[in-house]
Amino acid sequence: MLTRIDHIGIACHDLEATVEFYRKTYGFTDVHFEVNEEQGVREAMLKINATGDGAASFIQLIQPIREDSTVAKWLAKNGEGVHHIAFGTDGDVQDEADGIAGKGVRVLYDSPRRGSMGSRITFLHPKDCHGVLTELVQKATT
């Protein structure tokens, strides 16, 4: 079951400058930085609010670190802006993805990959989701 908006993923050219915009403009100061080599991005997770399922919602800022990363290509085409949205699961993300695949939506990964803060993630094809690149997130067990 999908129990929260886990995050909104926003592509940017300069991670530090964009984090500083969100901090200065809105006062969002709870920030976690990491690099995802597999995805070819640096990212910042800004915690916005707690959610009723015991997790949280974040703004995820992502900056490509390689020109051949999918986010780099997306930025070159679209410029800075919202890149994807992510729903959080309360159970196993692959089980959730399998259920959704059974409804005719293409799942982009054969098996979950590592997402922010130790999460397990997969993506749904935007053409099957009314134009929205959609991620599923199972947060790390604590």
Place this chain on the structure above:
Amino acid sequence: MLTRIDHIGIACHDLEATVEFYRKTYGFTDVHFEVNEEQGVREAMLKINATGDGAASFIQLIQPIREDSTVAKWLAKNGEGVHHIAFGTDGDVQDEADGIAGKGVRVLYDSPRRGSMGSRITFLHPKDCHGVLTELVQKATT
């Protein structure tokens, strides 16, 4: 203070078909429909989760009802997809907007307008927000 992701606004061509996609695919069944004549849209608010500030986060699906609405023009240019993001305030939305304007971000409305479910809303210029059309929402008092 901004205390939640209030909603993600997604533009679509066919509101009923898109609501049905979210219902069938993800099981989101808590849906509120309304028309905003001023904005020139029909919309559906799908509640996704409760938030720690006592409010909730939604997916907002929006379909233009007039060809001269800003969303109609946006759809013609971009196709279906994420149109804007919205943060919720814990206080007066105009006070929040004034504070943000003082940091050099253009606010698009002179005074708040009516948003979904009786909320008071305003928007920030996407060019001042790293490419993201950003809404501020003060939810209706209950």
